[in-house]
Amino acid sequence: MLATKVIMDQGIHVEGINFFTGFCVEGHTHAIRKKDKEKQKRNNSLWVAEQLGIKLHIIDISEDYKDIVLNPKHGYGQNLNPCLDCKIFMVNQAKAWAFMEENGFDFIITGEVIGQRPKSQRLETMPIIARESGAEDRLLRPLCAKHLPPTVPEREGWVDREKLFDFHGRNRKPQMALANELGIDEYSQPAGGCCFLTDEHYSRKLADLWDARGERRYEVDDIMLLKVGRHIRPANNFKVIISREEGENNFLSGYKREFTTIKCLSHPGPLALVDGNPSDSDLELAARLVARYGKARSADKATLQIEPKGGEGFVIEVAPYPAEEIPEEWYV
Amino acid sequence: MTEQATHQLNTRRLLCPLPVIRTQEKIRELQPGDILEVTCTDPGALHDIPAWCRVHGHTVLGSRQDDLDIIITIRVEE
């Protein structure tokens, strides 16, 4: 937001690009979980674009992004976040979009600040991003430009380098002060909280998925489902995803055709999906788990409906799994 | 609503920002004056699609709820 405003104030036309990777925190989780419904559901980048009065293009890169998550050349951060490769890829995609003839932009800006993120925003990574994205010296970082060699827009005089900044490090005070000066009162800059890949629990669920499948691959639906429900894996060949509330129930019911589903008939209870290749006895175990998470939890018996993927539905009577007997390691 | 939709877009089950992305892609194919009706199920779209329209200068003519569906009507501008 700040970087854009700084450039706009030099009389330059700026438009925003926001990428959808499939791992974005915004929107999804808030939309799914009912308890979050009261929260402001705004899309942060659209909100920023509106404040700035610029167009924002949201681009779906979720398919091509898989390769970044699966094979990051520069490795992962603390969790499964391939931040450096991700930035290179996004700048590359931004470049491809911006320099297309019909869009006709001359250069790209990012809000990066040297030293703000320990791994991906360092003095050494700045030229790597510029080079490997192919943007080279048409990539300008207005907030820390004075620490970097002049780029094309500066050399050509499109942008006045003197009016750019030399921010560095994790201290955000100078940026806050600039925001104030520019009249930006609600200053929004997410501190790494915009992507599920930085989340430890989420990364664990993703790693579990790869382990269980014996190969590192995913579909966009897989990574959406990792954001929802309670995930319990009693064995390598199957996992049960149990909804935690009504919003998740609605969301999971959208997957009825692609997964085996389980729902309690005798008592109110959640909807569950079974992922993998469960045997009949696995399904019975899954049904006992699902019963445990509904009103049947203290009953001796519960009746559940199982709709196997692509098969005939049937009704089963089971004893709900006693909560204290569910092994800790089953919880993903 | 007086204006009749000339185009439809179904984004049911998709979660934000996908309904916005699909709307953006669809509008790119349309002409100024066309009326697009977007059907979605993610309540977040009720906020995001109008916000996207505002930043791109398209007009939201209205929105209504029909059971689980949310229907947003947009007039494509220049």
Ligand code: SF4
């Ligand atoms: S936090 Fe996520 S979106 Fe941001 S750079 Fe890292 S991997 Fe990419």
